[in-house]
Amino acid sequence: GAVVSQHPSRVICKSGTSVKIECRSLDFQATTMFWYRQFPKQSLMLMATSNEGSKATYEQGVEKDKFLINHASLTLSTLTVTSAHPEDSSFYICSARDPGRTYEQYFGPGTRLTVT
Amino acid sequence: ELKVEQNPLFLSMQEGKNYTIYCNYSTTSDRLYWYRQDPGKSLESLFVLLSNGAVKQEGRLMASLDTKARLSTLHITAAVHDLSATYFCAVVDDMRFGAGTRLTVKP
Numbered sequence: 001g002a003v004v005s006q007h008p009s010r011v012i013c014k015s016g017t018s019v020k021i022e023c024r025s026l027d028f029q030a031t032t033m034f035w036y037r038q039f040p041k042q043s044l045m046l047m048a049t050s051n052e053g054s055k056a057t058y059e060q061g062v063e064k065d066k067f068l069i070n071h072a073s074l075t076l077s078t079l080t081v082t083s084a085h086p087e088d089s090s091f092y093i094c095s096a097r098d099p100g101r102t103y104e105q106y107f108g109p110g111t112r113l114t115v116t
Numbered sequence: 117e118l119k120v121e122q123n124p125l126f127l128s129m130q131e132g133k134n135y136t137i138y139c140n141y142s143t144t145s146d147r148l149y150w151y152r153q154d155p156g157k158s159l160e161s162l163f164v165l166l167s168n169g170a171v172k173q174e175g176r177l178m179a180s181l182d183t184k185a186r187l188s189t190l191h192i193t194a195a196v197h198d199l200s201a202t203y204f205c206a207v208v209d210d211m212r213f214g215a216g217t218r219l220t221v222k223p
Binding site: 041043046093095103104107109 | 149151157159160166204206212213214215
């Protein structure tokens with residue numbers, strides 16, 4: 001099946017620094033990717049929808065200046081957490097749709113961010 | 117705003133028993149996903165239901181969709197310990213998830 005990768009799988013950073021998370025579709029071109037955040041023992045919260053070549057659509061309450069999303073190619077979307085704070089510590093998961101397989105949604109393995 | 121409600125949120129069952137997880141949603145969407153998540157892991161796709169009346173089965177799990185009632189069910193038959201995980205439903209159109217059902221299967 002289709003594979004979506006994320007890098008890094010784990011990252012620890014200090015308060016005030018920025019961290020970039022990459023999401024790649026490995027064997028298909030993803031025109032749309034989604035970014036989620038998941039706190040312990042909670043559900044996934046959709047942060048934004050990323051469309052190749054255009055600005056991301058952010059969900060209500062998600063700060064677009066803090067969570068920068070770039071979808072510069074059909075196989076890569078990045079999420080940059082700027083000026084990270086301990087409350088940004090979470091599990092970040094991306095997903096991608098394969099336009100050749102209608103409605104199939106593939107999830108990356110997730111990135112665990114810890115801000116100290 | 118779309119709401120996706122799952123129940124129960126917690127389910128403890130004995131091996132060999134049957135049970136059903138329910139997913140209600142508030143829009144007119146006719147497409148729904150079911151996922152499994154193990155602790156510390158990402159999501160594993162179980163089923164994609166794309167029309168009213170859709171029924172899919174894989175092993176001990178069977179999912180169905182009733183778009184008129186805006187209800188999907190995930191039925192577990194003769195549960196085994198390996199099924200212990202958190203199960204999520206999500207509406208395809210905008211990828212909003214239910215709260216999840218944490219299933220524990222005890223010997």
